[in-house]
């Protein structure tokens with residue numbers, strides 16, 4: 227499908243009140259859902275009840291509504307979806323177009339955990355892989371994340387952040403209102419390069435990424451970094467597990483499915499990735515993109531193989547709950563057409579605090595401190611949007627890996 231920005235329809239869903247509940251801007255189009263909190267919330271639930279909840283929501287408001295929001299990383303945790311009954315309004319009334327964006331002031335950054343602690347968790351996962359190798363159900367891949375807590379002097383303005391994050395044409399900038407914490411409004415806000423699933427009619431597309439290298443300011447060094455990634459056996463193994471899993475999950479839903487272009491290099495302003503575009507045709511074009519996204523996630527790009535084993539170890543090895551990080555964010559209309567993205571390169575914003583997350587896939591052959599450096603590089607785009615140095619996430623990573 228791959229809608230070019232110029233062809234992509236703008237969808238605005240303003241109705242009751244003008245509070246933005248979700249907004250997306252990228253190659254899949256520009257979508258803004260507005261409504262009133264908490265009245266516009268879809269009853270929360272998990273993937274098991276999503277199809278029924280969507281049907282009920284759209285039955286109540288006719289074909290013009292939009293549902294959008296976030297699916298939690300942990301499949302047993304409730305989603306956070308908003309239903310915006312739409313009345314078409316002229317495009318331009320609400321935009322995500324770049325605007326003067328003011329960077330937050332007086333920022334402090336603390337790593338949680340420190341890179342060395344993160345590297346020890348990676349080493350532990352690698353030991354488990356060695357111990358289990360060859361056994362049925364052995365751990366083959368796990369994605370471990372770390373976090374940066376950024377504190378500002380005053381509440382962080384998500385609309386300013388979004389304008390800055392959307393500056394890279396390779397990403398989809400997003401913000402999704404999350405359930406409030408006490409009286410504080412919470413947002414998940416980010417710039418994801420990874421398409422989990424988009425659907426138009428019977429056509430579906432997924433563009434998984436796995437296997438990463440930091441981009442370099444020097445053109446030659448940048449090309450060398452890309453070439454090394456394309457030649458890396460470890461990164462191709464890490465990537466292949468994701469593609470296989472997505473093909474396995476989608477194939478029962480599809481009359482045709484494939485990855486005609488194979489695996490290629492893809493890039494954002496700060497990272498190189500291995501990516502594979504997957505295209506398919508649904509048996510039933512009425513199947514909602516939200517339902518398919520809920521079945522697909524979390525893919526081994528953010529969790530691991532086998533999924534349940536990796537999920538349990540993530541809870542044990544990471545010192546924080548992922549909540550909506552590494553879940554899915556997106557939107558769909560009454561026909562189920564829409565786009566869902568992997569919720570990465572993002573942060574939870576609550577008042578004057580931003581909690582940033584970044585993870586890296588671990589397979590046999592991974593090097594713990596190199597993975598800490600990779601996560602450090604993945605913070606770069608968000609840190610830049612906050613007005614911080616892109617390499618602030620590399621503090622505490624040993625010198626060799628930062629070169």
Ligand SMILES: C=C(O[C@@H]1C=C(C(=O)O)C=C[C@H]1O)C(=O)O
Nearest residue numbers: 436437438527570584585586587
């Ligand atoms: C988990 C993240 O990114 C994922 C992991 C990748 C990797 O391990 O190479 C690459 C892209 C994403 O699928 C993240 O950015 O937090």
